[in-house]
Amino acid sequence: MESERVKYPISRSYIRTGNSRSGRKLGTVLFIVSHDTGNPGTSASQNRNYFNNQQPSASAHTFIDDKTILEIIPLDEVAFHVQYGITEDNRRYGANANDASIGVELCYGGSINFQQAYSRYVWYHAYLCSRFGLNPDKQIIGHYTLDPARRTDPINSFSQYGISWAQFIRSVKQVLAEEFGAPAADTLPVREGDSGSLVKSIQQNLITAGFTISADGVFGPATEQAVRAFQQKNGLTADGIVGPQTYSALNKPKQSYPLPSGVYRLGASGEPVKQIQRALQKLGLKPGSIDGEYGPQTAAAVRKFQSRYSALADDGVYGPSTRSYMLSALK
Protein backbone atom coordinates (compact mmCIF):
# COMPACT_ATOMS: atom_id res chain seq x y z
CA MET A 1 0.00 0.00 0.00
CA GLU A 2 1.55 3.32 -1.01
CA SER A 3 0.66 6.67 0.51
CA GLU A 4 0.92 10.19 -0.77
CA ARG A 5 1.86 12.85 1.77
CA VAL A 6 -0.79 15.54 1.83
CA LYS A 7 -2.86 16.93 4.69
CA TYR A 8 -4.58 13.60 4.91
CA PRO A 9 -2.61 10.77 3.38
CA ILE A 10 -4.35 9.00 0.53
CA SER A 11 -3.78 5.27 0.52
CA ARG A 12 -4.17 3.11 -2.51
CA SER A 13 -4.87 -0.58 -2.38
CA TYR A 14 -6.60 -1.61 -5.55
CA ILE A 15 -8.95 -4.55 -5.65
CA ARG A 16 -8.46 -7.25 -8.24
CA THR A 17 -10.41 -7.07 -11.48
CA GLY A 18 -13.76 -8.79 -11.65
CA ASN A 19 -17.40 -7.72 -11.39
CA SER A 20 -16.49 -4.78 -9.14
CA ARG A 21 -13.56 -3.56 -11.21
CA SER A 22 -13.75 -3.97 -14.97
CA GLY A 23 -10.51 -2.14 -15.70
CA ARG A 24 -12.35 -0.03 -18.28
CA LYS A 25 -10.94 3.50 -18.55
CA LEU A 26 -12.97 6.40 -17.21
CA GLY A 27 -13.63 9.30 -19.60
CA THR A 28 -13.17 12.91 -18.57
CA VAL A 29 -14.23 13.36 -14.96
CA LEU A 30 -17.28 15.62 -15.11
CA PHE A 31 -18.49 15.25 -11.52
CA ILE A 32 -18.18 13.51 -8.17
CA VAL A 33 -20.94 11.34 -6.71
CA SER A 34 -21.03 11.44 -2.91
CA HIS A 35 -22.18 8.31 -1.11
CA ASP A 36 -22.22 6.71 2.28
CA THR A 37 -21.82 2.97 2.65
CA GLY A 38 -25.28 2.47 4.16
CA ASN A 39 -23.59 -0.14 6.31
CA PRO A 40 -22.88 1.48 9.69
CA GLY A 41 -19.71 0.50 11.49
CA THR A 42 -17.85 -0.94 8.50
CA SER A 43 -14.38 0.50 7.95
CA ALA A 44 -12.72 1.48 4.68
CA SER A 45 -10.54 -1.61 4.64
CA GLN A 46 -13.46 -3.90 5.49
CA ASN A 47 -15.32 -2.46 2.51
CA ARG A 48 -12.25 -2.92 0.35
CA ASN A 49 -11.96 -6.55 1.35
CA TYR A 50 -15.63 -7.12 0.70
CA PHE A 51 -15.40 -5.78 -2.86
CA ASN A 52 -12.10 -7.52 -3.49
CA ASN A 53 -13.35 -10.90 -2.32
CA GLN A 54 -17.07 -10.91 -3.08
CA GLN A 55 -16.86 -8.94 -6.34
CA PRO A 56 -20.49 -7.74 -6.41
CA SER A 57 -21.51 -5.85 -9.57
CA ALA A 58 -21.07 -2.60 -7.69
CA SER A 59 -18.17 -0.59 -6.32
CA ALA A 60 -16.83 2.90 -5.70
CA HIS A 61 -13.42 4.45 -6.14
CA THR A 62 -12.74 5.57 -2.61
CA PHE A 63 -13.79 4.64 0.93
CA ILE A 64 -13.16 7.02 3.80
CA ASP A 65 -13.32 6.31 7.51
CA ASP A 66 -11.88 8.07 10.56
CA LYS A 67 -8.34 6.87 9.88
CA THR A 68 -7.99 6.29 6.17
CA ILE A 69 -8.77 7.65 2.74
CA LEU A 70 -8.55 4.47 0.73
CA GLU A 71 -8.71 4.38 -3.06
CA ILE A 72 -9.66 0.86 -4.10
CA ILE A 73 -10.13 1.52 -7.82
CA PRO A 74 -7.73 3.75 -9.79
CA LEU A 75 -9.27 7.15 -10.50
CA ASP A 76 -8.80 6.67 -14.22
CA GLU A 77 -10.94 3.55 -14.24
CA VAL A 78 -14.71 3.11 -14.12
CA ALA A 79 -16.39 2.10 -10.84
CA PHE A 80 -20.03 0.99 -10.57
CA HIS A 81 -21.55 3.23 -7.93
CA VAL A 82 -24.71 4.47 -9.64
CA GLN A 83 -27.27 2.32 -11.37
CA TYR A 84 -27.25 2.58 -15.16
CA GLY A 85 -30.48 3.73 -16.73
CA ILE A 86 -31.51 6.38 -14.24
CA THR A 87 -32.04 9.65 -16.09
CA GLU A 88 -30.87 12.40 -13.77
CA ASP A 89 -27.16 11.94 -14.51
CA ASN A 90 -27.75 12.18 -18.25
CA ARG A 91 -30.04 15.16 -17.83
CA ARG A 92 -27.46 17.03 -15.77
CA TYR A 93 -24.18 15.97 -17.29
CA GLY A 94 -24.99 14.23 -20.55
CA ALA A 95 -23.35 11.02 -19.39
CA ASN A 96 -23.97 7.97 -17.25
CA ALA A 97 -22.49 8.61 -13.83
CA ASN A 98 -20.26 5.54 -13.88
CA ASP A 99 -18.66 6.69 -17.13
CA ALA A 100 -17.90 10.24 -16.07
CA SER A 101 -17.61 10.50 -12.31
CA ILE A 102 -15.66 9.49 -9.24
CA GLY A 103 -17.64 7.68 -6.53
CA VAL A 104 -16.71 8.48 -2.93
CA GLU A 105 -18.07 6.55 0.06
CA LEU A 106 -18.28 7.74 3.66
CA CYS A 107 -17.89 5.07 6.33
CA TYR A 108 -19.80 5.98 9.49
CA GLY A 109 -21.50 4.59 12.55
CA GLY A 110 -20.39 1.95 15.02
CA SER A 111 -17.01 2.83 16.48
CA ILE A 112 -16.07 5.18 13.61
CA ASN A 113 -15.39 8.72 14.84
CA PHE A 114 -17.74 10.71 12.63
CA GLN A 115 -15.94 14.07 12.85
CA GLN A 116 -12.65 12.46 11.82
CA ALA A 117 -14.23 10.57 8.95
CA TYR A 118 -16.32 13.52 7.80
CA SER A 119 -13.32 15.91 7.82
CA ARG A 120 -11.44 13.51 5.56
CA TYR A 121 -14.48 13.13 3.33
CA VAL A 122 -14.82 16.92 2.94
CA TRP A 123 -11.10 17.32 2.36
CA TYR A 124 -11.03 14.56 -0.25
CA HIS A 125 -13.89 16.16 -2.19
CA ALA A 126 -11.92 19.43 -2.25
CA TYR A 127 -8.84 17.52 -3.36
CA LEU A 128 -10.78 15.96 -6.26
CA CYS A 129 -12.26 19.34 -7.24
CA SER A 130 -8.78 20.80 -7.35
CA ARG A 131 -7.33 17.86 -9.22
CA PHE A 132 -10.07 17.65 -11.85
CA GLY A 133 -11.02 21.34 -12.03
CA LEU A 134 -14.54 20.82 -10.71
CA ASN A 135 -16.94 23.38 -9.29
CA PRO A 136 -18.34 22.12 -5.95
CA ASP A 137 -21.69 23.85 -6.50
CA LYS A 138 -22.32 22.16 -9.80
CA GLN A 139 -20.10 19.14 -9.99
CA ILE A 140 -20.58 17.37 -6.69
CA ILE A 141 -23.83 15.49 -6.48
CA GLY A 142 -25.35 13.27 -3.82
CA HIS A 143 -26.39 9.77 -4.79
CA TYR A 144 -29.86 10.60 -3.42
CA THR A 145 -30.24 13.37 -6.02
CA LEU A 146 -29.30 11.08 -8.90
CA ASP A 147 -31.44 8.17 -7.81
CA PRO A 148 -34.10 9.54 -5.46
CA ALA A 149 -36.37 6.53 -5.86
CA ARG A 150 -33.80 4.15 -4.40
CA ARG A 151 -31.18 6.08 -2.47
CA THR A 152 -30.86 8.40 0.52
CA ASP A 153 -27.08 8.62 0.77
CA PRO A 154 -25.11 10.46 1.88
CA ILE A 155 -27.65 12.77 3.54
CA ASN A 156 -28.97 9.86 5.55
CA SER A 157 -25.70 9.58 7.45
CA PHE A 158 -25.12 13.37 7.43
CA SER A 159 -28.49 13.99 9.06
CA GLN A 160 -27.68 11.66 11.94
CA TYR A 161 -24.96 14.15 12.83
CA GLY A 162 -26.95 17.30 12.05
CA ILE A 163 -25.25 18.15 8.76
CA SER A 164 -27.11 19.29 5.65
CA TRP A 165 -26.07 18.90 2.03
CA ALA A 166 -25.66 22.69 1.72
CA GLN A 167 -23.34 22.75 4.73
CA PHE A 168 -21.30 19.96 3.23
CA ILE A 169 -20.81 21.84 -0.06
CA ARG A 170 -19.90 25.03 1.83
CA SER A 171 -17.26 23.12 3.77
CA VAL A 172 -15.80 21.65 0.59
CA LYS A 173 -15.57 25.13 -0.94
CA GLN A 174 -13.90 26.46 2.16
CA VAL A 175 -11.26 23.72 2.17
CA LEU A 176 -10.78 24.15 -1.58
CA ALA A 177 -10.11 27.86 -1.12
CA GLU A 178 -7.97 27.56 2.00
CA GLU A 179 -5.90 24.51 1.24
CA PHE A 180 -5.83 24.25 -2.51
CA GLY A 181 -5.65 27.99 -3.19
CA ALA A 182 -8.65 27.82 -5.42
CA PRO A 183 -11.44 30.24 -5.48
CA ALA A 184 -10.15 28.93 -8.81
CA ALA A 185 -12.49 26.19 -9.91
CA ASP A 186 -15.24 28.08 -8.16
CA THR A 187 -15.27 30.89 -10.66
CA LEU A 188 -14.85 28.89 -13.85
CA PRO A 189 -15.42 29.40 -16.68
CA VAL A 190 -13.12 32.34 -17.37
CA ARG A 191 -12.94 34.05 -20.73
CA GLU A 192 -11.64 37.10 -22.55
CA GLY A 193 -12.24 40.21 -20.48
CA ASP A 194 -11.80 38.45 -17.11
CA SER A 195 -8.91 39.22 -14.82
CA GLY A 196 -7.51 38.16 -11.46
CA SER A 197 -5.45 35.50 -9.79
CA LEU A 198 -7.25 32.62 -11.48
CA VAL A 199 -6.49 34.12 -14.90
CA LYS A 200 -2.90 34.53 -13.81
CA SER A 201 -2.53 30.89 -12.79
CA ILE A 202 -4.08 29.79 -16.09
CA GLN A 203 -1.59 31.98 -17.93
CA GLN A 204 1.27 30.44 -15.95
CA ASN A 205 0.07 26.98 -16.95
CA LEU A 206 -0.15 28.08 -20.58
CA ILE A 207 3.42 29.34 -20.40
CA THR A 208 4.49 25.99 -18.95
CA ALA A 209 2.68 24.34 -21.84
CA GLY A 210 4.93 26.28 -24.21
CA PHE A 211 2.91 29.36 -25.12
CA THR A 212 4.54 32.78 -25.26
CA ILE A 213 2.23 35.08 -23.35
CA SER A 214 2.67 37.17 -20.24
CA ALA A 215 1.15 36.16 -16.91
CA ASP A 216 -0.36 39.55 -16.14
CA GLY A 217 -3.68 38.29 -14.82
CA VAL A 218 -5.63 39.89 -17.66
CA PHE A 219 -7.41 37.59 -20.09
CA GLY A 220 -6.76 39.44 -23.35
CA PRO A 221 -6.67 38.37 -27.02
CA ALA A 222 -3.22 36.75 -26.72
CA THR A 223 -4.37 34.56 -23.83
CA GLU A 224 -7.51 33.69 -25.74
CA GLN A 225 -5.42 32.65 -28.76
CA ALA A 226 -3.23 30.50 -26.54
CA VAL A 227 -6.25 28.85 -24.90
CA ARG A 228 -7.73 28.01 -28.31
CA ALA A 229 -4.45 26.54 -29.51
CA PHE A 230 -4.06 24.56 -26.30
CA GLN A 231 -7.60 23.21 -26.61
CA GLN A 232 -7.06 22.23 -30.21
CA LYS A 233 -3.83 20.44 -29.36
CA ASN A 234 -5.55 18.54 -26.55
CA GLY A 235 -8.67 17.47 -28.39
CA LEU A 236 -10.95 19.88 -26.52
CA THR A 237 -13.58 22.18 -27.99
CA ALA A 238 -11.53 25.16 -29.17
CA ASP A 239 -13.77 27.94 -27.90
CA GLY A 240 -11.13 30.00 -26.10
CA ILE A 241 -13.05 29.71 -22.83
CA VAL A 242 -11.49 27.99 -19.82
CA GLY A 243 -14.10 25.69 -18.32
CA PRO A 244 -13.55 22.68 -16.05
CA GLN A 245 -12.16 20.41 -18.76
CA THR A 246 -9.64 22.89 -20.12
CA TYR A 247 -8.70 23.91 -16.60
CA SER A 248 -8.13 20.33 -15.64
CA ALA A 249 -6.04 19.65 -18.77
CA LEU A 250 -3.92 22.72 -18.02
CA ASN A 251 -3.30 21.53 -14.48
CA LYS A 252 -2.10 18.08 -15.42
CA PRO A 253 1.48 17.79 -14.31
CA LYS A 254 3.70 17.79 -17.35
CA GLN A 255 5.64 14.58 -17.56
CA SER A 256 9.36 15.11 -17.51
CA TYR A 257 11.99 12.98 -19.16
CA PRO A 258 15.25 13.08 -17.24
CA LEU A 259 18.24 11.78 -19.16
CA PRO A 260 21.50 10.36 -17.77
CA SER A 261 24.75 12.17 -18.46
CA GLY A 262 27.13 9.26 -19.13
CA VAL A 263 27.84 7.21 -22.24
CA TYR A 264 25.61 4.19 -22.90
CA ARG A 265 25.81 1.68 -25.68
CA LEU A 266 24.75 -1.81 -26.74
CA GLY A 267 24.97 -4.12 -23.72
CA ALA A 268 24.43 -1.40 -21.10
CA SER A 269 21.61 -1.86 -18.61
CA GLY A 270 19.89 -0.27 -15.64
CA GLU A 271 17.76 2.70 -14.69
CA PRO A 272 19.67 5.21 -16.90
CA VAL A 273 18.92 3.01 -19.92
CA LYS A 274 15.25 3.03 -18.94
CA GLN A 275 15.33 6.82 -18.93
CA ILE A 276 16.81 6.82 -22.42
CA GLN A 277 14.17 4.33 -23.58
CA ARG A 278 11.31 6.39 -22.14
CA ALA A 279 12.57 9.49 -23.90
CA LEU A 280 12.98 7.61 -27.18
CA GLN A 281 9.45 6.29 -26.88
CA LYS A 282 8.14 9.78 -26.19
CA LEU A 283 9.92 10.90 -29.36
CA GLY A 284 8.13 8.17 -31.32
CA LEU A 285 11.27 6.13 -31.96
CA LYS A 286 10.14 2.67 -30.77
CA PRO A 287 13.00 1.54 -28.51
CA GLY A 288 11.20 -1.73 -27.69
CA SER A 289 10.03 -2.47 -24.16
CA ILE A 290 11.18 -0.15 -21.38
CA ASP A 291 13.26 -2.87 -19.75
CA GLY A 292 16.52 -1.07 -19.02
CA GLU A 293 18.41 -3.27 -21.49
CA TYR A 294 20.32 -1.40 -24.20
CA GLY A 295 19.63 -3.99 -26.90
CA PRO A 296 19.63 -3.79 -30.71
CA GLN A 297 16.19 -2.14 -30.82
CA THR A 298 17.22 0.61 -28.43
CA ALA A 299 20.46 1.14 -30.35
CA ALA A 300 18.48 1.35 -33.59
CA ALA A 301 16.15 3.94 -32.06
CA VAL A 302 19.14 6.01 -30.92
CA ARG A 303 20.65 5.75 -34.40
CA LYS A 304 17.39 6.83 -35.96
CA PHE A 305 17.29 9.85 -33.67
CA GLN A 306 20.91 10.71 -34.50
CA SER A 307 20.22 10.48 -38.22
CA ARG A 308 17.93 13.49 -37.87
CA TYR A 309 20.87 15.75 -37.00
CA SER A 310 23.92 16.22 -39.17
CA ALA A 311 25.97 17.17 -36.11
CA LEU A 312 25.49 13.72 -34.59
CA ALA A 313 27.31 10.57 -35.64
CA ASP A 314 24.80 7.81 -36.43
CA ASP A 315 26.55 5.27 -34.22
CA GLY A 316 23.68 4.21 -31.96
CA VAL A 317 25.75 5.19 -28.91
CA TYR A 318 24.12 7.54 -26.43
CA GLY A 319 26.47 10.25 -25.13
CA PRO A 320 26.52 13.93 -24.13
CA SER A 321 25.81 15.35 -27.62
CA THR A 322 22.93 12.96 -28.27
CA ARG A 323 21.65 13.80 -24.81
CA SER A 324 21.55 17.53 -25.44
CA TYR A 325 19.77 17.09 -28.78
CA MET A 326 17.26 14.75 -27.15
CA LEU A 327 16.60 17.20 -24.34
CA SER A 328 15.75 19.96 -26.78
CA ALA A 329 13.64 17.62 -28.92
CA LEU A 330 11.64 16.74 -25.78
CA LYS A 331 10.82 20.36 -24.98
Ligand SMILES: [Zn+2]
Ligand atom coordinates in the same frame (compact mmCIF):
# COMPACT_ATOMS: atom_id res chain seq x y z
ZN1 LIG B 1 -24.64 5.52 -2.94
